[in-house]
Amino acid sequence: MEKSNIYSLYGITHSLYSGRARSYLIKNGVPFREISSGHTSFKSEVLPESKLATIPVLVTPEGTVIRDSGAIIEHFEQSNSRRFQPSSPKQQIVSALFDLIGTSGLLRPAMHYRWNYLEENGEFLHYHFLHSQPEHPEREAKCQYMMSKMQYAGRLFGVAEDTAEVVETLYLEFLDALNQHLREYPYLLGWKPSIGDFGLIAPLYAHLGRDPAPLRIMQQRGVRVLRWVERMNRADQDALEFFDAGDNYLSDDSIPETLVTVLRVVAEDLIPETQAAAAVINQWLADNQPEPGASAQGLLAQRMFGMAEFSLRGQTISAVAQSYRFVILQKLQRQYYQLEPAQQQDVTNLLQRCGLESLLTTVLDRQLGWSENQDIWL
Ligand SMILES: N[C@@H](CCC(=O)N[C@@H](CS)C(=O)NCC(=O)O)C(=O)O
DSSP states (O other): OOOOOSSEEOOOOOOOOHHHHHHHHHTTTOOOEEEEEEEEHIIIIIEEEHOOOSOEEOOOOTTEESSSSHHHHHHTTTTTTSSSOOSSHHHHHHHHHHHIIIIIIHHHHHHHHHHHHHHHHHHHHHHHHHTTTTSSSHHHHHHHHHHHHHHHHHHTTOOOTTHHHHHHHHHHHHHHHHHHHHTSBTTTBBBOOOHHHHHHHHHTTTTTTTSSHHHHHHHHHHHHHHHHHHHSSSOOOOTOOOOOOOBBBGGGGGOHHHHHHHHHHHHHHHHHHHHHHHHHHHHHHHHHHHTTTTTTTOOOTTTSEEEEEEETTEEEEEEETTTHHHHHHHHHHHHHHTHHHHHHHHHHHHHHHOOGGGGGTOSSSSSSEEETTTEOOO
């Protein structure tokens, strides 16, 4: 891999997880340029090291290749004294929770508002999928193939004709609650972004805050959320509308009631889906007994472990069970177990108020680890 004086982020503008890494690089002041994963160097130089064909992938100035938006963030957090991890117990857990919500919990509305509003989104998406690749004779065919693959992936997250209404209702409740929270503060936990903000920007940037149909909804009914989306892609604090702004997380480990309200809404599908996904993956583990070190990750449009079925306001939803949900949940659980007993009690009380306490005990029968750019079974 060639050396460079800045970092290279392989991604694409409309990719969900690229938005998580990009926002972190911007806020952490990392000098980088973004390169399309359509470049031949992605296949020839990056893929042999990144192992799986997902984006984002970061290449450091020394030529080290880091796949996965979470691993990219972790790379910098290890050497900046965990700049974006709140140090007080409840805030730390809430930050980890929003990381889970962003990277797994909101995939369904993100995919729904992108792929089920094609009349409004179609041309915009076509532009982006077409231009993810250089000019070549099969460009249009490849673009159509990618679009239908992702549309299929969208269906795997559980949006069908009979479930669209409940998915939209829940998303709008979430949007209203987050919009309300952002009246008082520019970020989730006060005056600076946390790991949770970077998780949450994943679905709220490329999909829900940029594709035409959901962008219209956000502009019309969630202007503060829209401003947060803009803010998350700016190097400065970008909190002009707050005339008495602070510069850190809220003091005294405080969690505003408005954030509790957001979490209560999110709990409605996060909890049953996480429990159902754990049951599916645990069954798969029992049936397949993967070797320690075996890759734990499927690609987006595969149903590697099976479908998780659960009920949401009386509607049955069937959504693909993915191990990444547990990569993030496992991190949250580890942080919890490192706390003092009294701090754990505080966190448990908070999670109980949000209907989220079962997240502390929903576990896979095998732990997940990380090796050579891949999630693996330990
Ligand atoms: N855990 C990975 C997930 C990356 C991921 O799934 N990226 C999507 C684009 S947003 C992708 O490359 N999908 C291609 C595929 O799965 O086939 C991360 O956080 O970077």
